[in-house]
Amino acid sequence: MHKDWPDSEVILKVENLVVSFEFESGRLPAVGDISFELRKGKILGIVGESGCGKSVTALSIMRLLPQPSGVIDNGRVLFDGKDIVGMPVEEMQNIRGKKISMIFQEPMAALNPVHKIGRQISEVYRLHFPEINKKEVKERSINLLDRVGIPDPDIRYNEYPHQISGGMRQRVMIAMALACKPDILIADEPTTALDVTIQAQILELIKDLQEENGMSVIFITHDLGVIAEICDDVVVMYAGRIAETATASDLFKRPSHPYTKGLLSSIPRIGTKRKTRLSIIKGMVPGLDEMHEGCRFQNRCPAVQPLCKVQPPQIAEVSENHFAACHFSETTSTLFDINTKNDVKIYGSGLNDGNESLVVSNLKMHFPIYGGIFRRQTGKVYAVDDVSLKINAGETVGLVGESGCGKTTFGRCVLKLYNPTSGQVSFNGNNILKMRQKDLRPLRRNMQMIFQDPFESLNSRHTIGDILEEPFIIHKIGTPAERKKEVKKLLARVGLQENAVNRYPHEFSGGQRQRIGIARAIALKPGLIICDEPVSALDVSIQSQILNLLMELQEEMNLTYLFIAHDLAVVKHVSDRIAVMYLGKIVEYADAETIISSPLHPYTQALISSIPIPDPMRSSKKQVLYGDVPSPSNPPEGCSFNTRCPLAYAECKIHEPALKFITTSDKAEHMASCHLVK
């Protein structure tokens, strides 16, 4: 398909690969007729939303499809001139791990919990180089751990997977994958489960190792930012087919397929104007059993033509080494440029009358740890440690931080879903923590929550009608007929069909389910909504739909949001003010623009710098944080950030800096807790 690449030979060639899965309902194609090439010594990115067949492609190359349901129907995978698809199993076993290795998304699941790390790494050597003696295997394994940046490798060698952090586990996985110096490394969403600062570390590591060993990498991700960060070539997959292939620089400069364009313009970036209406790709990826005739993107494409409904587009060259599967790739270039136009809708905040909706002062939530024979308390997890926060009515305060920093716990404490150790939460003048459950219940209608996981937060045994009617039943509002009418209104409000009433949650996609969750939260017209990572479980193209809806509702219903998320770009887009949390404490607090443009705390600076930017031309040196977040049960002495801070000095290890007001030029409210900030 490609013309001969100018300076580099092709090491792996996938030709017309078709993969199907056997389901109870029949056999459905997961990957339909894809071809691409991997160049030697280059990083190829495969990008697409979930359900687009990225992982299936990777597993097919490894011949690791789950048997007997996954079947390679057609096509060839040429490695070293040999076809992997028809290869005998024994021969394949020699390739796996030795010539082609793979790392997975969930390092805890991919490591065997009952074996020590050292044993798992040396297993690779024992399998592929049985002639090496034990001592040398150990030596090599420790060397390898050292090379992937694991501190004290000889100690870690004797530890179990659960004793090390997620980032470390992913490093161990990488070490195992690299043990035999493979020609190809397949990385299947290796950083998706990791925090953004850890992601930056791992990406750097993969890139360094790739340059060092000259191997080729297939990097699968849903994040265009990550692609721009490390990939040379990109394959964009949509619904089991290739939408576009190009070099990374070309793809971001001249995206040709409407899907690629949509993906690029729908993600809120750190530079996007705040509270603007995000451009969206409407609808969602079709399921395997509802693939369209013709172009598979037709139902979501803003430029769909009658031809798209009948004839599937062939992949065609747009410019040199740039291919797209669209009938109209030449003419659609003006689409999706909405963000650059001036007439973009900007959402207002709710009506801010200066009243404080929520005031949290000195909130502490310490979970006890029990141990010993008599189950006595042996320690505490300092999940939330002395946090104060104020939210004015009608505004959005973003709470951002890495996993384990206590942001979710904070949100739940505010609603008294947990019983905080100490502190005060005052909502509309009511001291919530002092109230009894019985007195609190009527107040609950004014403070609602949107949950992260739309699969978990809806009861799968209830119909959508039941779920949305429940708030009215609990608070004894209206007659059954009135409730039914309200439910219909709610469904229409969040953009769902009326017939959803009689259906069950599992019949909806993630984005639709999140809409149902939102409808439930706004049912009783609350004042305050706590959004706990409302978009992090959703696909990129769905995220912007939900964010738009949230901003729209705020303007319309005068809502106050506490927006909890780990993604600073998303938080910045919807928030008026942002609090950055680290290890149970707020380390910086300012209005959204200020915190991004002039962050004061080194942690905030590192967070901003770690966000992958979907623009390969930006080659700014990243400020990568080293090390892991310390355990909240044993926070470091002094400043909690001192173990990772690039600027830490002696003072930081002794005294804890207080969160104090910083006098800035524009007199904005800006607080930070750092000894270096005056």
Added chain:
Amino acid sequence: MKINPLTIKKIRRFRSIKRGYYSLALFIFLIIISLFAEVLVNKRALVVYYSGDIYLPTYGAMIPGKTFGQNYDYETNYRELSREFKKQKSSNWVLMPVIPYDSYENDLRDDEYPPFPPSIENKHYLGTDNVGRDIAARLLYGFRIAIFFSLILLVVTYSIGVSIGSAMGFWGGKFDLFFQRIIEIWSNIPFLYVIIIVSSIIVPNFIILIFIMAFFGWMGITWIMRTITYKEKTREYVLAAETLGASNFRIIFKHIIPNTISIIVTFAPFAISGGIVALTSLDYLGFGLPPPIPSWGELLQQGWANMDAWWIAGSVTIAMVVTLMTVTFIGEGVREAFDPKMHTIYE
């Protein structure tokens, strides 16, 4: 009211598991048969035609012999009546059930001692036991008692177990700890001795026996319920209900229990077969339902005592094997339909 499509899918999956599906059909068929046992196995006639009138003696009050021109006041002996009508060659007739014997009735003969072997001529298709009662009749009536015994037992133990178990799981803490110890102590009480003691004081009847069995049988499902509730309670939909201000009562009954139904249902068939076995073994030991109530355990006991009368042990053993296998197959089918474990391998 619309059935959850997931449930429909489970039912469809169950139907595709042929062994379980046919077992269920057979089981339901057996229950229906046993419900109408009076029509099939009875010493009373189905229909009597006597001087222009039609009598249906199966259900209802007993009809004295005088009604049919006999010289006695007690209940008509329909088998005699039938023979007599035939002898008279009158237009009167009697239609007897397939097995014209009652399960309590001793069919004794002058010159022979029971047990009598199977004989089509005497309409003892499976023979009689050692006091001359028809084995087929006793099997059918015994089945009816055993199956309803275990169904009622199931309802009672599950009601207790589900309520206590979900309360333990939901509230946890001291409440949970207290009941955990209670259950541990409870399970160590020797069940058989209690039954022996109780039955030496009062003669156990159906209700008392269910009461005693439930007394010792609620722990299993309580344990299971406690564990599932613990798991369910931490899920986000429960948190969501709490955020809405739902009461604990509502959370348990509207949210948690419906989500545990599929697991409870999976265990039910095995509990039923357990109930049948328990009743049979108690009867076998003589601590179950008092004689002469028809029971499989008592038949087994007789079979053991009269090994040369092979038809006693043979028929009751076959009946037990068939019933227990049917129930177990249903259980297996349900479990597979509710929780299919796809067998996946990697090369």
